[in-house]
Amino acid sequence: MLPVTHYLYLSLVLFGIGLAGAVLRRSLVAALIGVQLMLAAVALCFCAYARMFVDAAGQIAALWVVLVGLCELGVIVAVALRSARAEEH
Amino acid sequence: MSAPTFIFFASAAVATIAAVWAVSARDGMRSLAGLAVALAALIVPLVQLRAPLVAAVLLSSTVVSVLLLGGLARVRQHAEAGERSRVYVVLATLAVLGFAWVLLATGSRQVVESGTPLTPGNVFGDGSALVLELAETHLVASLLVGLLALCCVIAAVLSLVAEGAKAQE
Numbered sequence: 248m249l250p251v252t253h254y255l256y257l258s259l260v261l262f263g264i265g266l267a268g269a270v271l272r273r274s275l276v277a278a279l280i281g282v283q284l285m286l287a288a289v290a291l292c293f294c295a296y297a298r299m300f301v302d303a304a305g306q307i308a309a310l311w312v313v314l315v316g317l318c319e320l321g322v323i324v325a326v327a328l329r330s331a332r333a334e335e336h
Numbered sequence: 337m338s339a340p341t342f343i344f345f346a347s348a349a350v351a352t353i354a355a356v357w358a359v360s361a362r363d364g365m366r367s368l369a370g371l372a373v374a375l376a377a378l379i380v381p382l383v384q385l386r387a388p389l390v391a392a393v394l395l396s397s398t399v400v401s402v403l404l405l406g407g408l409a410r411v412r413q414h415a416e417a418g419e420r421s422r423v424y425v426v427l428a429t430l431a432v433l434g435f436a437w438v439l440l441a442t443g444s445r446q447v448v449e450s451g452t453p454l455t456p457g458n459v460f461g462d463g464s465a466l467v468l469e470l471a472e473t474h475l476v477a478s479l480l481v482g483l484l485a486l487c488c489v490i491a492a493v494l495s496l497v498a499e500g501a502k503a504q505e
Contacts, residue, residue: 248384248450248451248453249340249341249344249384249450250449250450251449251450251451252443252449253344253348254381254385256443257348257351257352257381259439259443260352260439261351261352261355261374261378262435263432263435263436263439264352264355264356264359265355265359266431266432266435267359267432268358268359268360270428270431270432271425271428271429271432272359273420274364274367275408276364276367276368276405276408276409277358277359277361277364277367279405279408280358280359280367280368280370280371280405281359283371283375283401284355284358284359284371284374284375287374287375287378287394290390290394291378291381291382294382294385294387294390295385297385297387298385298386298387298451298460298461299449299451299452300451300452301451301452301454301458301460303460303461303465303466303469306387306389306390306461306466307466307469307470307474309387309390310389310390310393310470311477311481313390313393313394313397314393314397314481314482314485315481315484315485316397317397317400317401317485317488317489318481318484318485318488319488320401320404320405320488320492321404321485321488321489321491321492322488322491322492324404324405324407324408324492324495324496325491325492325495327408328408328411328495328496328499329495331411331499332499
């Protein structure tokens with residue numbers, strides 16, 4: 248197995264890129280892409296620690312993160328569409 | 337350099353470059369393509385960490401996310417947020433730089449650990465073992481999150497279909 252720090256560095260870099268996209272870009276789609284990258288990075292971090300301590304709870308937490316991120320995206324897309332429609336009328 | 341190390345670094349490079357592309361591209365569809373490549377490249381480290389179920393769920397979630405964001409990008413093609421104030425841009429840039437500083441400062445003090453070696457026959461990371469543990473110890477939470485995810489995706493897809501139909505009229 249590779250050292251766990253390799254995976255942690257990768258997740259931190261992805262989280263940083265996602266954070267930069269989420270706070271610095273004006274486009275809603277780009278900001279949401281940044282949030283998705285941050286969530287994926289967190290899931291990778293959980294999996295790295297799960298493998299390090301040989302504990303499946305970390306993988307379960309990663310599954311929660313991915314699924315809750317999907318819920319959040321669905322709600323935001325619906326709200327954004329409704330607000331765009333309301334602005335038109 | 338061993339094959340797993342090379343594969344890890346190659347996938348990490350692809351994921352990083354695609355992520356930078358995703359957040360910096362001006363075109364929404366190119367951003368989405370970058371996101372899809374970045375998240376698909378993350379499958380390699382996840383499989384190396386013996387988390388194939390998480391990799392599969394992440395891949396499925398990526399497909400749904402790209403579809404949802406693609407629909408949003410098409411509907412809001414010309415709708416951009418207004419100009420941001422200089423104060424916001426300065427504060428946000430400082431926050432990102434602060435995060436990078438924390439990353440470098442903590443990273444330089446990390447102890448390199450490889451984790452506990454797995455004994456032959458260990459079921460850690462097996463999809464069936466993970467699902468069994470989910471069912472045994474996190475049954476209610478699993479059902480709740482699964483139901484919420486299903487409802488959210490259905491609601492978002494219905495909204496997209498309805499808005500797309502209105503946009504075409």
